[in-house]
Amino acid sequence: MLPYLLIFFISIFCTFLAEKTVDKNKILFFFFSAIAVLAPSLLAGFRDSGVGTDTKIYVDRVWGVFKHVNDWNQFYKYYTRDAFSDIEFVYLLLNFIGSRFGEKVNIIYFITSFVITLLVYLSAFENRKKSSMWLVMFIFLFGYYNQSLNLVRQTIALGIGLYGFKYLEDRKWIKVILLLILLKYTHNTGIFYIGFAGAYLLSVLKYKAKYITLIITLFCSIFIFIYFDFLIGFLVLSGILPSKFLFYLSGDTIDYTSLFIFHFIISIILMTIYVFKINSLEKDSLLSFAFINLLGSILILTSLVSVWSFRVAFYFLFISECLFLPRALYLMRNKRLEYIIMMITIIFLYLFFWNKVYIINNDNDTYPYKSEIIDNF
Template sequence: MFICSLFFIYIGEQLDVEKNLKKTAVLVGNAVFYVPSIIKMTTIGGIYLLAILLPSFLAGYRDYTIGTDVLVYGNIWFHNAILSNNFWNYLEWANNSSIGVLYATFNYVVSRFTSNVHIFYFWYSFVETALVLMTLRKNRIDIVLGMSTYYFLFFNLTLNILRQSLAMIVIVWGFNYVTEKKLWKYLLIILIASGFHSTAMIAIIIYPLYWIANNREKLLNVFVLSVCILFIVFSEKLTVLALNIGMLNERYSDYLMNSNIRGGFFAHLLFCLPILILYLTAKNNIGGSRDSQRYNGFRLIVAFTTVLSGFNLKYVYLGRVTQYFDFLFLLAVPYIGNRYYVKIGRYRDTLVTKLLIYIYLITYWIIIYGVQNSGETVPYILNFN
């Protein structure tokens, strides 16, 4: 299903290259027809839509044994929405139960049209996949490589963390406001993401990290970076404090201590280390200050989340916290694959970088989701009932 979706994305991307032309050639059999650009844009939109529908269908009609959150609260809160006739009462109920208000709203809206929970999961995955695609297009990053990163690193993970996955994708979508130094807009994005999962507040650290990466004041950088690391390391104690004063529901302590969704320390090291090595060894293929700033920002974020892998040995809950930095790989991986080259002998090209990345993506999926069965999503079972 991933391969089919990537194929349609590739076709759409190739057609999109010529989007500024008034006419384009469309090959049908052995004949070439010239069609107006409006028809072409409709065709491109249809191809991208088909690419999004395929993984959404896969996620929507999964068996209830696929994805830990399905039986924990996914099915329950959708059925609660079906039985609720008053939206505000349902929202208050969800909020008191530490279910994000935007996640609850999504449930309620879908429940007005269907009582089939598979339809809810379908639309939820559709929104996630569409947001990832829109983010890649907005950042003008290699879409095929970016979507491959999403499918092989994160798709199985999204089946296990319903609320948090959409919260993290929203953060990635708003990353442009970090690079453009629009703090208030980025804070608004964090607020929206918090509507799906309250842990999205941790993403505020991304803003100073990016600033540090492009600041020459070394002493100040060390101070801010130390504060960021200490904040994350002691986030468990901050969570306990929030639990004691009633700011969080008690189930968050169990949530933070559950790190088995992606294999713990060694899995996270496998996730980070290959990309960090690329960022430290690959050479720049495209110049420009904006490009340099993004490279510095992504390199520090990749290094930061790699360092946090070491803390995972002692602080189990960090497996949940670091995911907000991990999801930025949706941009960091295709960015370096499209703009930086790896030199092998006299041969140097971004194609080598891309090949290494694809090997990394497939290897990671096989080891983590296939062999270790992290998140219990393999073998994949469909359920149409």
């Protein structure tokens, strides 16, 4: 537990200092920013194989193949001949780049974590006038960092989706299309970012009967559970999803009710912020934030249908909680007492969540932290 807490504190504190110096001293800003990003990246890079379930499932295996790839032509030949099974191109490209620097698997552990952390940090930086940078990093580190040591490819996709959200928000449609293409070649589940984009637009655009439409949408999301197999089968047969998604069909399940409760509580907090007396433009944003988070919370319950399907919910929750939640709290900054109460509540909830899910339950197999590299120092 201690290595995580120490590194998390260093990263969050340096993010706070970077935010304070961004307009005053560029050298200090870049110095603190580098530490904020590198600290968790190095922690991931130094870890032993097995810290994160998927290191044993595909990360080590794919890296092992790249030990025998000598140049780009050989890599491309392997890729076109499907030598890497169903592993997506962006992840393979990171492996190819990393393999140019050595043979130790820790290289790809570091690179993937660096990409994820950098994308989150850049998102925090670009939203610094709408939310506190340190809070974005706090929510990522205590909510999703340990998960990123397991679900490596998907978390890279989530990071890209988080950073690319600005294009959706600004209605830059060509860049949104390019973002979707990039997500598809980063992780197959990236196609579900379309669902997030649709839900966001549904909640943020102005039209009549908006409240009724959002309520009906939440109600209709229940039908995902009833027709889950049909939806997955149709998307696979139509070529929208690859055949690997047939594994998502109902069968083995997992009870993530407690995970649903946590994210549902976050949705309630967003709704609570919504009812405060904030001007109408801000209320529209808060309604969108709460709707997206609530929809993502409901999708978590698809784990009761399929052991894999709950991953779809992360395309809603990752952006909602890493970006929308800090924005919502930032809107409350002038209401001092309410702001302090909400901030303390959020910090406590994520600390409790991290300890319960990643330490006590050891979801994603990241505890205890082990590092032969550090032990040998």
